[in-house]
Amino acid sequence: MIADSQDPAAPRTYVDRILEHWYEDEGAEALVQGTQRLTRGEARRRLFGLGHALRGQGLEPGDGVGLFLANRVDSVLVQLAVHLIGCRVVFLPPEPGPGELAALVEQSRARAVVTDPVFARRAADAAGRSVHAPALLSLGPCEQECADLLSLAAECPTTRPDAVPTPGPDEAVTVLYTGGTLGRPKLAAHSHRLYEMLLEPVADDPEDSGTAFFPAMDPATDRVLTATLLTHGSGHLTSIQALVTGSALVVLPEFEAGAALAALRAERITATMFVPPMLYALLDHPECVPGVLPSLRRIVVGGAASSPSRLQQAVEVFGPVLSQGYGQSEALGIASFGAEELASEGARRPELWRSCGRAIAGTDIEIRDTDSAAALPVRGVGEVCVRGETVMLGYYEDPARTAEALHDGWLRTGDIGYLDADGYLYLVDRAKDIIVTGSTSDNVYSRVLEDFLLTLPGVRNAAALGVPDEEFGEAVQIFLATAAGADVVPAAVGAAVTAELGELYTPRKTVLLDELPTTKVGKVDKKALRAAWTGDAVGAP
CATH class of the missing domain: 3.40.50.980 (Rossmann fold)
Incomplete structure (x- = not known):
């Protein structure tokens, strides 16, 4: 009608x-x-x-x-x-x-x-x-x-x-x-083309994931929970893609693991989206055990880099319902990894747990050298550049920075990564998060270090920063959110990092915290960490 x-x-x-x-x-x-x-x-x-x-x-x-x-x-x-x-x-x-x-x-x-x-x-x-x-x-x-x-x-x-x-x-x-x-x-x-892209998988083929977070939804039974900010790209897309399918939308006013778990259970939620710290907090809740959410069919994880070990833990708890989405405000859809694909391919190729999937329909991804802007071959590490209908028109009323970010329809994302031979994208860092250190001024990729730290016993969340260093320009400093009662020894953490990743990644200082600060969007707030803990801030050497 x-x-x-x-x-x-x-x-x-x-x-x-x-x-x-x-x-x-x-x-x-x-x-x-x-x-x-x-x-x-x-x-x-x-x-x-x-x-x-x-x-x-x-x-x-x-x-x-x-x-x-x-x-x-x-x-x-x-x-x-x-x-x-x-x-x-x-x-x-x-x-x-x-x-x-x-x-x-x-x-x-x-x-x-x-x-x-x-x-x-x-x-x-x-x-x-x-x-x-x-x-x-x-x-x-x-x-x-x-x-x-x-x-x-x-x-x-x-x-x-x-x-x-x-x-x-x-x-x-x-x-x-x-x-x-x-x-x-x-x-x-x-422009409105972004929303037309959201409608395409719904209008043409509900089995085609397209750009949809939640494809093939049934309005008679599906119920979607939005837990991230409605005024952020993740919450906005989650709510719109639920409503255009006719599904009921449940709004969580503020994220707290217990409240989220209660809402997921009481409202019989079938699909939701979390940024990684939200997923980790949910997994750490004592009531989050296998079988606790029988209605849940899809959890999309996106908005920030995810730990492979935590993703595998989520599958162990919730079953094969986990999918990943990669995008940013400048390009709300770039790559995706469906739950079924992640479960089947991840079992065959464990390295895919570190991937954020392949380019969504209508989007091209190219890895370019950060200095020359030349396209790099398979597994060459450089800046992720994207082209497609989900890319922004530009920065509003900001032509100078628009010109820096957009070239011939290609967006420079500021993310560093590589593509494998099958087109799977792997992110290794934000360009501004790379730590340049050591006698040869080599790159330490904070994402690689953080992923490893999350495999250590007692570590619930982790962040790595480069802090000023007179000898090497920058030194590695890490921040760990530890589980209650866990005996995490900074010296042992440093030794484990060195043994696994080499001396270049060895942290100069380790700071143990109950929680890592997060932005209102739910991402780890590295700016707050840098402001509060760099230099001679309290921490364990």
């Missing part, structure tokens, strides 16, 4: 695909967060009300709307509403300080900022610093002087807002903060 005023001849967007499901079996669950449970009909009507309310603020197609939101059902709906009325979604991250957040609002040219009440004070400060003076809206009552978007929506019609023109192929419809732990953030702009 075509939703309300939508022109049947107009191109179908991903929002149209979601609405087609939400017009069928209106009593089926669509969105869940704790005790809040919206049926498809309720979700559709609330979405339309939000669209009218945003239009009522004077927003026109093409205008930017900053979303400074926590994980909640209404956050999913307001993001859909922004696209429904033809506006540009600008995801604002929770990590930055006031100055950086204000710069992101200003650079994105947001005409409005929708904030969660818990972020309202910071949002008001950021909006107040912008020369564009964006309107400030809150998803519920808050202490700041801003309109309550939910109250406004409750008074609006529940029919679909008037149709809007389809964005052009070079028009930014979604802008993502690049996030992470390295340097000043950027805003990666994507």
